[in-house]
Amino acid sequence: MGKKLPVSPLAPKGFPDLPVIEGVRFATVQAGVRYSGRTDLMLAHLARGTSIAGVFTRSSTRAAPVLDCQAKIAGHDDTEAAILVNSGNANAFTGRKGVEAVRAITASVAETLDLPQSRVFTSSTGVIGEPLAHERVTAKLSELKGALRADGIEDAARAIMTTDTFPKGSSAEITIDGRTVRIAGIAKGSGMIAPDMATMLVYIFTDAAVDRSVLQSMLSALNEQTFNCITVDSDTSTSDTVLAAATGASGVRVDETSVGFMEGLRRVMLDLAHQVVRDGEGATKFVEIAVTGASSDDDARIHALSIANSPLVKTAIAGEDPNWGRIVMAIGKSGAPADRDLISIWFGDHLVADRGWVNPDYREDDGAAYMKREELQITVDLGLGGGGARVWTCDLTHGYIDINADYRS
DSSP states (O other), X not given: OOSOOOOOTTOOSSOXXXXXXXXXXXXXXXXXXXXXXXXXXXXXXXXXXXXXXXXXXXXXXXXXXXXXXXXXXXXXXXXXXXXEEEEEEOOOSOHHHHHHHHHHHHHHHXXXXXXXXXXXXXXXXXXXXXXXXXXXXXXXXXXXXXXXBTTOHHHHHXXXXXXXXXXXXXXXXXXXXXXXXXXXXXXXXXXXXXXXXXXSEXXXXXXXXXXXXXXXXXXXXXXXXXXXXXXXXXXXXXXXXXEEEEOOTTOOEEOTTOHHHHHHHHHHHHHHHHHHHHTOTTOOOEEEEEEEEESSXXXXXXXXXHHHHOHHHHHHHHTTXXXXXXXXXXXXXXXXXXXXXGOXXXXXXXXXXXXXXXXXXXXXXXXXXXXXXXXXXXXXXXXXXXXEEEEXXXXXXXXXXXXXXXXXX
């Protein structure tokens, strides 16, 4: 980016106080991959026996680091492991050079930390189509190794930012059989957000002992309720990666029956997903779209995303215009079943349209006043069945154009 962006008006008051997760240490440096005067390289070192699970973009133009992670994710967890992330360059659409860069980086990390190359996971985020100067990364590995510390997660969150205006973190503590289990996660994401399997870059750490297959099952299931339910601009990234690492340091064993752990993990993932929307490029409104009465949950989600991704809906929200006709349009174009004469629409508590026609008690001034809020809820009842879905998005302002027009300069 050519200039520093103002912090999103929807940002939380500050970075949360995340707990130390025993079994993981972090380090960051300035490598000059693209940015100057800021950290752009993050290393997480994971203790022996850490299980790692992941979900990734299904984009047909997946970046080289994504393909490498996918190939390794089902490996054994009886050794130490590492996650290395650079910002500024996505190492995507870089062909053989991209593959060679990943191999060079993972080999150097493995040598520096004395662990198998198969246990080194990398991510890259930033500009697409430019070769990654991997020598700038490998030249900093010794410095990273010497800087590793258990309480460095906030610095890690800052190092992975691109157009983000604030670092994103979340945590949860759960009591299982009288003992405390901790979860902490960080994310980056602001634009190119329309998940398809995963979204942005997200790294979640826990000191629970969780078998890899169980962790993978949990992460995949919760991903559908959280990261796959957000959209900023309808564009799916080439680099989307969500990794979860369970160090086992607490000694508390978690399995499929651990409802409390599952709920804690869900809270962290949903909080991070919401923070990404709140940092949507140019965003001034945080919007929840709730669809009920659909023929199925899948149909409800199709309708909800059609509304959330509509440029006409999003620009109306930006202009604080309660133009409910645009919501009707988005429902009609979604491709999922709908009956014009059964649809009801609410702005918050205001019933705008009732079973196919404008509510006679609705007043445009009430809708306009509601749209001035920073946080909005739009609810649609299709009147067809019991299916429902909930997604989150933001408005579309001129700020989005400004940020993306300047992105490579």
